[in-house]
Amino acid sequence: MVSERVRRAREAVSTVVDPEIPVLTIADLGVLRDVTEQDGTVEVTITPTYSGCPAMSVIALEVELALAHAGIEDGRVRTVLAPAWTTDWLTAEGRRKLAEFGIAPPEATSSRRALFGEPAAPPCPRCGSGDTEQISAFGSTACKALWRCRTCREPFDAFKCH
Amino acid sequence: MPTTSITLDETPLVLHLLRRADDALILGHRLSEWTGHAPTLEEELALANMALDLIGQARLLYAYAGSLAGHDEDQLAYLRDARAWRNCLLVELPNGDFAQTILRIVLFSAFMDPCWQATTRSADPTLAAIAAKAEKEVAYHLRHSAEWLIRLGDGTEESHRRAEAALDALWPYSGELFEADAADQAMIDAGIAPDPATLRGTWDATLADVLARATLARPGDTWMQTGGRTGRHTEHLGYLLADLQYLQRAYPGATW
Numbered sequence: 253m254v255s256e257r258v259r260r261a262r263e264a265v266s267t268v269v270d271p272e273i274p275v276l277t278i279a280d281l282g283v284l285r286d287v288t289e290q291d292g293t294v295e296v297t298i299t300p301t302y303s304g305c306p307a308m309s310v311i312a313l314e315v316e317l318a319l320a321h322a323g324i325e326d327g328r329v330r331t332v333l334a335p336a337w338t339t340d341w342l343t344a345e346g347r348r349k350l351a352e353f354g355i356a357p358p359e360a361t362s363s364r365r366a367l368f369g370e371p372a373a374p375p376c377p378r379c380g381s382g383d384t385e386q387i388s389a390f391g392s393t394a395c396k397a398l399w400r401c402r403t404c405r406e407p408f409d410a411f412k413c414h
Numbered sequence: 415m416p417t418t419s420i421t422l423d424e425t426p427l428v429l430h431l432l433r434r435a436d437d438a439l440i441l442g443h444r445l446s447e448w449t450g451h452a453p454t455l456e457e458e459l460a461l462a463n464m465a466l467d468l469i470g471q472a473r474l475l476y477a478y479a480g481s482l483a484g485h486d487e488d489q490l491a492y493l494r495d496a497r498a499w500r501n502c503l504l505v506e507l508p509n510g511d512f513a514q515t516i517l518r519i520v521l522f523s524a525f526m527d528p529c530w531q532a533t534t535r536s537a538d539p540t541l542a543a544i545a546a547k548a549e550k551e552v553a554y555h556l557r558h559s560a561e562w563l564i565r566l567g568d569g570t571e572e573s574h575r576r577a578e579a580a581l582d583a584l585w586p587y588s589g590e591l592f593e594a595d596a597a598d599q600a601m602i603d604a605g606i607a608p609d610p611a612t613l614r615g616t617w618d619a620t621l622a623d624v625l626a627r628a629t630l631a632r633p634g635d636t637w638m639q640t641g642g643r644t645g646r647h648t649e650h651l652g653y654l655l656a657d658l659q660y661l662q663r664a665y666p667g668a669t670w
Contacts, residue, residue, distance in 0.1 A: 303547045304470020333474065334543035336550070367557055367620070388456035389558050390463040394470075398456065414550055 257324060261294045262287040264322035268314045271307050272393050275353045278311060282341025285332065294319065294327045299337050301414070302394040339414045351377045356384075356399065356410035374410045376401035384408075416667025420485055420493045426597040427538070428483050429500065430607055432490070433643055435475035436501035439491060440651070441522060442468030443658055444509055453512060460558055464519065467551040474544045492662035496652050497645040504587035506642070506651040513566050513573065514580035519559035520624060521584060525591045526552045528616040532608035541606060560624045567628025574629065581630055589638025591617075 265287060266279040278284040278298065286297040296315050300308045312329045319327030339358035342350075347357035356374035373384045381403035388398040389412075396409040422428065445465035452458035476487035483490075504522060509515045530552055533545035566577040592610045594602065601607035625632050641647065661668060 300470075300547070302467065302470060303474055303544075303551060304466040304468070306466070332543075333547060334539065336543065336546035367560065367623070388460060389554060390456070390460035392459065394463055394466055398459070412554075 255289055257294060258287055258289045260322050261289075261296065261319055261324050261327065264318040264324070265296050265315050268311060268318050271310045271314075273350070273353070273355065275349045276346055278315075280343050280346030280349060282337060282343070282346075283311065292326070294324050295330055296327060297330050297332055299332050301337050305394055307393075337414075339411060342411075350411060354378065354408060355396065356408060358411045358413040371397075372413075374399065376404060376406070377408055378406050379404040386410075417489065417493060418663065418666045419495060420489055422483050422485070422490075422494075422498065424597075425482065426600040427606065428479050429597045430601045431475050431479035431482075431541070433500040433502075435472045435479060435490070436499050437505050437522070437526075438468040438475065439472035440499070440501045440654065441505040441518070442466070442472060443654060444505065445515070445519075447509055448515065461515075464555050464558070467548075467555070471544065471548045471551070474547070478540050478544070488662070492659045496647055496655055499642075499645060499647065499651060499655070501642055501651075502587070502590040503639050503642040503648055504584065504590060506648060506654060507584070507587065508650055510580065510583070511576055513563075513576040514583065516559050516562045516566065517577065517580040517584055519555055520563050521588050521621075522591070523552050523556035523559060524617050524620040524624075525610075525613060527556050527620075528613045529608060529610070532613065536607065537605035556620070560620075563624055563630075564628045567625070567630040577628065578630055581625075582633060585633040586636055586639050590640050590642060593640065593643060595643065 265284060266277060268278050268284075270276045270278065270281055270283070281301070283298050283301065284296070285299050288295050288297070296319070298308070298311060298315065308331065312331070315329050316327060342357065350357045354377050356377045359372055359374070371386060371389075373382060373386075375382050376384050379401060381401055383402040384399050385402060386397060387400050387407065391398040391409050395412055395414070397412050398407065399410045400407045422432075424432070442465045445461050445468065448461040449458065452461055472491070473487055476490045480486050480490050504518060507518070527549070530545045530549035534542055534549060536542040536545060563577060566573040568574070592614060594610055598607065598610075602609045621632065
């Protein structure tokens with residue numbers, strides 16, 4: 253049974269956003285794994301997207317702040333690595349928000365690609381054209397690659413399939 | 415007075431974690447030296463991203479090693495002297511030119527890709543969890559560096575010459591990746607780490623594929639450099655650590 257405190261804590265931390273993609277909450281991203289209560293202490297479990305994601309420490313801090321604002325003073329943040337985060341955990345709502353923000357969401361199913369070969373082209377988040385090309389496999393943050401639309405000529409970020 | 419230098423009780427597991435972590439941090443540091451100097455903006459971002467991945471992997475490994483050895487991740491990175499570092503010599507060499515920088519990532523990632531994949535099945539759940547993240551990241555590093563090496567080798571006369579020179583210079587440092595001493599053997603026997611000898615076939619096949627596309631000849635079997643895993647380093651590591659560790663050495667225990 254979920255206690256009133258856990259319900260309140262979950263509601264509060266669900267609104268924490270990714271500092272680098274501020275339209276996505278950590279719930280949308282799948283970074284928020286669980287909210288539990290043990291011996292009167294609320295514990296929020298989060299998982300990193302990439303090993304070196306610099307947003308994690310900011311997210312942990314924001315979670316603690318959100319708990320404090322909700323009147324939960326003794327909250328604790330725990331970071332787990334297993335199971336490893338994948339882009340499959342992005343919610344449908346998260347994918348929609350990403351596309352609206354101008355970032356192409358990852359393909360629905362993650363797969364390990366061969367050493368060489370063209371990556372699957374995401375449709376342009378601005379004009380919807382499927383005629384896009386990758387500029388660089390590495391983008392402005394660890395989770396994104398840089399693409400360009402051949403139809404509207406706009407460059408755009410695409411969330412890496414991971 | 416805060417601690418200014420630490421010595422560790424290197425159990426086989428701690429030593430194994432340090433070898434993996436030190437490789438990742440030192441190569442990450444070398445790649446970060448390109449920031450502001452890369453040939454194009456896209457490559458600037460790529461090198462910085464790869465550095466970030468490697469430093470992130472190092473942090474996870476140090477945090478785990480530190481939890482076993484009684485130190486935090488920062489102490490392991492900032493308070494060990496050169497002789498206590500366990501990275502292979504390959505990662506500590508200076509960047510050289512762009513071809514050498516790229517070739518080093520190819521040699522290292524072609525080994526770490528199957529190594530991390532095998533480590534996802536480690537009997538140690540924490541190490542397996544770290545591997546599950548790292549194996550996805552290193553796949554990107556391998557692909558990106560291999561594509562560059564092909565472009566350089568099969569590019570102009572000048573880029574081919576530089577790629578070839580890099581291959582000749584770094585090849586004798588590749589053998590250390592496959593070393594296994596008694597501590598490694600204990601980890602292999604316990605099912606915690608893969609036997610590097612079992613990764614040789616994959617590494618050879620990757621290198622054969624990439625070098626052929628790059629029109630580069632694989633150097634012949636030669637004497638291989640060794641020593642990094644037991645703390646016998648090139649002079650370059652000391653200079654790198656002077657940069658990496660400066661702040662904690664000058665202002666012990668400084669936080670901000």
